[in-house]
Amino acid sequence: MNVINLQDVSKTFKRKNVIKPTTFAIEEKKIFGLLGPSGCGKTTLIKLIVGMLKADSGDITVLGKQVPNASLLREIGYMAQSDALYTALTGEQNLEFFAKLFGFSKSERKERIQYAANIVQLTEDLKVSVSSYSGGMKRRLSLAIALIQNPKILILDEPTVGIDPLLKRSIWNELERLKDEEDKTIIITTHIMDEAEKCDYLAMMRDGEIIATGKPTELKAHYNAQNFDDVFLKIGGGL
């Protein structure tokens, strides 16, 4: 079953065509990777799906509902590319604030904060002000905030930038567990090619267009390439 459907979606900012008419679907309980170089329109596409931007044309449906739809915001856990955190507050106060926005009771909030902090291994640092967090810790706190309302869909914009390899692996393990055991659908953008291998399904973007889709193995086989750097270069036709 497809949880997200895009039909001929396009978006133009001042003179620049950021998303050319795009059609694709995302299956539930899968990790869907959106792969492409910086500036190719990944973030814009994600904001269209979340409903923060309005498409110029075309239809987007999420969980069978037309986007934008206020009730969908509860079902989507969004992690932005930049760490949007209140740096004067502690990690716990940040989580608490967002948990309140979703209307959890006090005991539910406590439980959700524990759960989210535990996944990103921040439990020890919750009482510390975010202004003294490292770059990696801030990324992890952003991820924890995306998980706070237990959403069906997770949309993560470059979640592993600035995170060390060990933690990166543990986050990926957690994403896979969330998919397998908690039936979450996860959309992830990245320009790191080795992360692409871990996705169940991939869409490769370039200049606002999806130029290829498929399973990682299919794409590699189709383009007769060893790794995704090669796939990318072959599709792009740059070399």
Place this chain on the structure above:
Amino acid sequence: MRILALVSRIIQQIRKDKRTLALLFVAPLLVLTLMYFIFDSETSDLKLVVTDVNERVIELLEESEFELFKEDSYSIERMAEEELDGWLHMEEEKLALTLLNEQPSRSSSVKMLLAKTLNVNDSVANSSIETEYVYGDEETKIFDIFSPMLVGFFVFFFVFLIAGIALLNERTSGTLERLLATPIKRYEIVFGYVVGYGLFALIQTIIVVLYSVKVLDIVLEGSIWLVLLINILVAFVALSLGTLLSSFASSEFQMVQFIPLVIVPQVFFSGIFPIEGMAEWLQQLGKIMPLYYASDALNGVMYKGFTIYEIAGNLLVLLGFAIVFITLNIVSLKKYRSI
């Protein structure tokens, strides 16, 4: 060489920031122009009404620079209503002068011109004239007139800047966008801001008002509760205007640039400087400025002892400003989320 590198980088940066350039070159002209009109405007004619005064005096006054009104009877209430500067009448066979004293400078002008006019003939002004005041007294200082406006001004200024910069930070740090990816409604954000910062504005207002009245001993003829009420409304207007304008600024620096554009002109029209002598169309300009109404109300309550009914109009206009700005804030958030 490194200095030159810095210089050229600064030039490049400022050239990119058109607004800063405009502010640097155009804003001083704007402020200077305003000052020119305000300080250059002639004092408008002094208005004097006379009742039952002998013909000789009237003759002398008619030749003077007073704008003269002759009435059979007159009262202090009418004087306050018609905003005449002075009322010359007879009391126990002696000349008596009642001064409105809305602006102490005009009162002293009336006294001077009257003395000059009547002294031409000593027999007329044989004795000193008994003087009464509608507002304030002989001791009224310019500061007594200024201070109510200053109280309102400081509340407006600080709330405007602090609330504007707070929302600006939320925009630039991306937290506003993050916030709008949750089910929060746009109006909830705006009202959250109004209440959250409104609380601090309220505390600031109370401190400023109490300090002015209790410590600086600024005149307070009317009720302190009314002063607080007016200033709370001023704070709401400043808060909602600040957050609204912050969407047109991309840094704290640009927020500060609104001061000469938004704050300074309001000061000129708030009554600290006399505007009666200005061109009519310029006077009308004051009517789009929230501080014009705030100052009028504050001056009314603190100096003239007005009650809530006499300042109700001003209060409603301030409330109107706040409602309009808050609505615009809610609409402007659409930029970040379409619903």
